[in-house]
Amino acid sequence: xxxxxxxxxxxxxxxxxxxxxxxLGAQEIxxxxxxxxxxPQMAMPGNEDKIMHARMRIGDTTIMASDGRCEGQPNFxxxxxxxxxxxxxxxxxxxxxxxxxxxxHAPLTQTFFSPSFGMVADRFGVSWMVYVEAEEHKHP
Numbered sequence: 001x002x003x004x005x006x007x008x009x010x011x012x013x014x015x016x017x018x019x020x021x022x023x024l025g026a027q028e029i030x031x032x033x034x035x036x037x038x039x040p041q042m043a044m045p046g047n048e049d050k051i052m053h054a055r056m057r058i059g060d061t062t063i064m065a066s067d068g069r070c071e072g073q074p075n076f077x078x079x080x081x082x083x084x085x086x087x088x089x090x091x092x093x094x095x096x097x098x099x100x101x102x103x104x105h106a107p108l109t110q111t112f113f114s115p116s117f118g119m120v121a122d123r124f125g126v127s128w129m130v131y132v133e134a135e136e137h138k139h140p
Contacts, residue, residue, distance in 0.1 A: 008068035023097035080127035088116040
């Protein structure tokens with residue numbers, strides 16, 4: 001039974017989906033807009049083209065997203081998404097992509113538990129940990 005994150009971008013979901021497609025190679029699986037709802041009263045006036053529900057894949061992970069209430073106040077706190085890169089070169093590429101317009105919290109560096117680890121909040125405020133698994137910790 002998979003567990004998938006569901007992110008509420010509060011009005012900038014389309015920008016986020018496009019960012020992840022461009023920067024991480026995310027594959028858009030589906031996008032439903034508020035205007036697509038069989039109940040037209042579900043959409044707040046002016047938000048008909050906003051995203052009610054989106055699904056995308058980054059690597060092997062499905063991420064779901066929405067514009068939510070479209071109040072322009074996304075709040076991503078208390079969690080981070082973790083991207084496990086195959087090697088330090090991939091980690092550098094992904095970290096640089098997520099850092100574009102974002103905030104680096106811990107620069108990408110070698111640690112006692114990883115040959116390459118860093119933390120960044122992307123331009124939407126979503127926290128990410130970019131990580132390369134140490135050889136001694138890899139599962140067979």
